[in-house]
Amino acid sequence: MLGRTASSLFWMSRYHERAQNVSRLLEVAYRGAIISHSGQEDGTHWSFALACSGCEADFAQKYEELNNRNVSAHMIFSRDNPSSVRNCLELARNNARSVRTGITAELWEAINTTWIEFADVNPQTITQEKLPDFLAWVNQRAHLFRGALLNTVLRNDGYFFSQMGNFVERADNTARILNTYYWTLLPDNDIIDDG
Incomplete structure (x- = not known):
């Protein structure tokens, strides 16, 4: 197997897994x-999602307010965020396209349809009420990808590189x-040492 092929399969799976992870963090x-x-949004939960995805600094440069709308836009649709769902799905598709004859x-x-349907979504239509349904759609598409990978691909080097990217x-x-x-x-009595 060529290194380029192995790399594309690895990153195809890795980006698809990352898209699902980001959607789960947002959920x-x-x-x-x-x-x-408190009954009021203090931003703690949104800050946690940004920190776990490693995009706090990029978010702070682009947005002044930490809220549902801004965090969702940054983590789902932003072209500037390398870990956004949009970028992950696009990169997964590009990697799959480069090894199209090997999958x-x-x-x-599963990959191509997900990207086409995602590209048709208008970010302005994903309101706070629609966000859970949209995130569920992203997760469902990730499950479709995993099912197609696990049930239709031969157990050869390509499969194992794909699995490695996922894990x-x-x-x-x-x-x-x-x-x-x-x-x-x-526990409350443990001492945390960051040094």
Whole structure:
């Protein structure tokens, strides 16, 4: 297998996994914000989503206010955010297109259809009320991709490079979440040493 082919398969899966991870972070932030104890949005949940995805600095440069609308726009539709759902789906599709003859028709259809449908979405139509349904759609499309990958691809080097991309991204996302929020998991008497 050529290194270029292995790289494209790796990144195809990794970007698809990242798109799903970002949508899950936003879903958690959305649910946390609507059930916050104070009854008012203080931005804690949205800040957590930005920190876990590693795009706090980019967000702060572009937006003045930390709220649902701005965080969702940055993490879903922003062309400037390398980890936005939009960029991840586009890059996954580009990587799949470069190895089009090495993947199954079902896998290509899952990736290509997702990108085409996403590109048709007007960001202005994703209101706070519609955000959960849209995030569920992103997750459903990620499941379709995983199903096509797991059920239609031969178990050869290409499959294993695709799986590696998926699991490396999953491990990276898990590490980011733990690094961002690990202090809440500790018992009250443990001392946190950042040195």
